[in-house]
Amino acid sequence: MGAPGPAANSSSSHTGRPLVEFQNVWKTYVTGAEPVHALRGVSINIYRGEYISIVGPSGSGKSTFMHILGCLDTPTSGRYLLAGTDVSKMDEEQLAEVRNRRIGFVFQQFHLLPSLTAWRNVELPLVYAGVGRHARKVRALSALEQVGLGNRADHHPNQLSGGQQQRVAVARALVTEPDVVLADEPTGNLDSRASADVLAMFADMHKAGRTIVLITHENDVAAAAERVTRFRDGRFIEPEQAAA
Ligand SMILES: Nc1ncnc2c1ncn2[C@@H]1O[C@H](COP(=O)(O)OP(=O)(O)OP(=O)(O)O)[C@@H](O)[C@H]1O
Numbered sequence: 126m127g128a129p130g131p132a133a134n135s136s137s138s139h140t141g142r143p144l145v146e147f148q149n150v151w152k153t154y155v156t157g158a159e160p161v162h163a164l165r166g167v168s169i170n171i172y173r174g175e176y177i178s179i180v181g182p183s184g185s186g187k188s189t190f191m192h193i194l195g196c197l198d199t200p201t202s203g204r205y206l207l208a209g210t211d212v213s214k215m216d217e218e219q220l221a222e223v224r225n226r227r228i229g230f231v232f233q234q235f236h237l238l239p240s241l242t243a244w245r246n247v248e249l250p251l252v253y254a255g256v257g258r259h260a261r262k263v264r265a266l267s268a269l270e271q272v273g274l275g276n277r278a279d280h281h282p283n284q285l286s287g288g289q290q291q292r293v294a295v296a297r298a299l300v301t302e303p304d305v306v307l308a309d310e311p312t313g314n315l316d317s318r319a320s321a322d323v324l325a326m327f328a329d330m331h332k333a334g335r336t337i338v339l340i341t342h343e344n345d346v347a348a349a350a351e352r353v354t355r356f357r358d359g360r361f362i363e364p365e366q367a368a369a
């Protein structure tokens with residue numbers, strides 16, 4: 126303590142406008158008799174180039190947070206600014222556009238289309254973005270090269286290992302050059318070796334300047350990130366509380 130050096134909280138060393146700004150965001154689901162407050166006043170800034178992990182128990186609201194961050198859903202109240210634009214009140218069509226342009230997703234279940242080869246899966250976000258056929262193929266193959274799967278481009282998902290399928294999913298997340306890559310339990314279905322591979326890929330992406338948000342309930346996975354945050358009962362908790 127007290128020693129000179131870089132700030133412990135990496136966010137404090139960033140200048141300028143955050144890429145992601147949550148201001149007192151609440152999300153309430155009303156499905157049964159009782160409303161469920163999945164998010165209870167989430168406030169956080171995430172800066173370009175940060176690699177942040179969010180760790181918390183099951184049901185604490187991590188995926189809900191990621192859905193809003195990824196423009197798959199909107200807050201019940203509060204504000205969410207992405208690259209300075211208020212996305213909290215956008216309609217579905219506007220959200221889809223922002224999502225396609227700015228966000229890359231990686232999920233626990235890979236979510237690859239079984240009928241498509243690896244490169245066809247990777248090019249899909251570019252189809253939605255209206256990129257031409259030739260450019261799509263070039264970019265999809267290049268993204269597969271980046272994740273070390275250039276030699277598996279013509280394989281179907283069922284011809285790939287779990288770890289390789291997750292690499293294809295990472296390539297698909299990267300192919301649009303998104304502002305932020307969101308990964309929700311990306312190692313949840315992988316053995317320890319494939320998990321280490323995926324985390325090594327994220328470390329490389331971070332070095333290359335990508336912004337990464339990694340959600341997990343495993344402390345050792347979370348520790349791979351540069352900034353580790355804790356989530357409980359629908360909000361981020363302060364480091365002092367986390368230690369208690
Ligand atoms: N679509 C929904 N409708 C109603 N309630 C929901 C919905 N999605 C989530 N919830 C509730 O909101 C709370 C937070 O759920 P969420 O999926 O965000 O947790 P999580 O931290 O991602 O958990 P896990 O680690 O198990 O994935 C839970 O109580 C859940 O039951």
Ligand SMILES: [Mg+2]
Pocket residue numbers: 187188189
């Ligand atoms: Mg979840």
